[in-house]
Amino acid sequence: MSMYDCIIIGGGPAGLGASLTLGRARRKIALFDDGTNRNRVTHESHGFITRDGIKPHEFKGIGLSELKNYPNVSYFNKTIIEVRREKEEGNFIVKTRDNNEYVSEKLLLATGIQEVFPIESIRKFYGKSLFSCPYCDGWELRDKPLLILAEKEEHILHMVKLIYNWSNDLLVLTNGNDLSQEGMRELAKHNIEIKNDRIEELVGEEGYLKEVRLASGEIINRTLGFVAPTYYRPNYFAEKLGCEIDEKGRVMTDPRCRTTQKNVYVAGESRKPIPSSLMIAAADGNKAAVSINTDLTEERF
Ligand SMILES: Cc1cc2nc3c(=O)[nH]c(=O)nc-3n(C[C@H](O)[C@H](O)[C@H](O)COP(=O)(O)OP(=O)(O)OC[C@H]3O[C@@H](n4cnc5c(N)ncnc54)[C@H](O)[C@@H]3O)c2cc1C
Incomplete structure (x- = not known):
């Protein structure tokens, strides 16, 4: 040897x-x-x-x-x-x-x-439609309508504040989690919409997101955004x-x-x-x- x-x-x-x-x-x-x-x-x-x-x-x-x-x-x-x-x-x-x-x-x-995602199917769109680091990919997504996919209040507020600098057209999806009154006020102050419904499915092809289907039946027609994974x-x-x-x-x-x-x-x-x-x-x-x-x-x- x-x-x-x-x-x-x-x-x-x-x-x-x-x-x-x-x-x-x-x-x-x-x-x-x-x-x-x-x-x-x-x-x-x-x-x-x-x-x-x-x-x-x-x-x-x-x-x-x-x-x-x-x-x-x-x-x-x-x-x-x-x-x-x-x-x-x-x-x-x-x-x-x-x-x-x-x-x-x-x-x-x-x-x-490596990443752990709140919803496993995010992985299919990671790196093409959904990203985690605005310093890496924020410029390419500037001023576009973006999703913020995050479950914990601290992650949501952190991401919203940070990404607002690249685009202020943000829609937060919490996948069934609620925000505190204070958290809601923070988002409302900046006209940022939040939907607390569970996410049913992310739909798209070859890594490119077409829409997000919520458990309520609502369909969100946004194709780009940021997610908050955890890491190990x-x-x-x-x-x-x-x-x-x-x-x-x-x-x-x-x-x-x-x-x-x-x-x-x-x-x-x-x-x-x-x-x-x-x-x-x-x-x-x-x-x-x-x-x-x-x-x-x-x-x-
Ligand atoms: C979607 C996405 C976009 C990104 N964009 C950017 C960007 O634009 N700019 C930027 O600066 N950063 C970007 N990053 C972050 C960047 O990739 C990381 O910060 C960087 O790669 C970390 O370097 P590292 O050497 O610590 O780990 P890695 O680059 O992850 O390297 C670790 C290596 O270890 C190897 N390895 C692991 N286990 C084993 C094993 N058991 N045996 C043999 N080999 C093994 C793997 O093959 C891997 O190549 C991005 C990350 C992601 C997920």
Whole structure:
């Protein structure tokens, strides 16, 4: 079995950024990615300076092609299904779905997060008609009639206030949940309509929403909008390795991406299960890589 300085699980901007920095620092790296990045559902990514409007698969393709300049970085398009230590504080063994094992001294978790939607059928329209991040997609939806699909009052008010800046033609659908009197007054002040009926069905084709059918029988003819998902880390690697996790599900780290377990680092959205951006994730990967290289330097010099 080949021995790596660091195995990186996840080739989103966090893992790609870390691989580039560690590759350039002459470390022997194995990067694993299985193409389940959550932005794969969308046509275009915005707001990453020099790459505004790039397609997600193109972004990943450019990242991977840059890594080819560094023969000490190996890329594997494989899913990791298990992570363990050889012995306490020992090397890491990661196992792929096709039953191969790889060993490293350090491990970087950059596996991102995934969404849970209040109504599962939202997923069909996510990234084409329904979005979660106005910084990413608000510009393209500016001044259009928009839906806000959210269930909790705090999410509704947060989204309405934020998205009002891009369009003030908003219709809130709460899927059977009520707002407080105060919440209703806030919306009324800005002429924002709210419908509390349960959502029966979202109807459309090939990811494009045509209408929303409410349990009351009413049909809403809006085709674009924002949703408020909740998020989770799609694996228990950090937990299994004994990393401390706080009550909000965040992997506890020092400011430089080091977890509470020696030689385990975490970067990008998987650090705290809340959404950020390509740029913030890439910067986090860079930060983790510098920590990993600093630790290797100190330990080996
Ligand atoms: C619809 C949508 C639109 C968006 N638009 C924008 C935008 O316009 N601009 C912007 O800045 N941000 C946008 N984002 C947010 C952006 O995608 C994330 O902030 C960013 O991708 C997070 O980077 P990351 O590296 O932490 O995680 P990801 O990019 O999610 O990467 C994690 C990687 O880990 C891999 N992985 C996970 N588990 C395993 C495993 N067990 N084995 C192997 N590989 C694994 C996955 O394949 C994935 O590629 C959007 C998100 C969505 C959902």
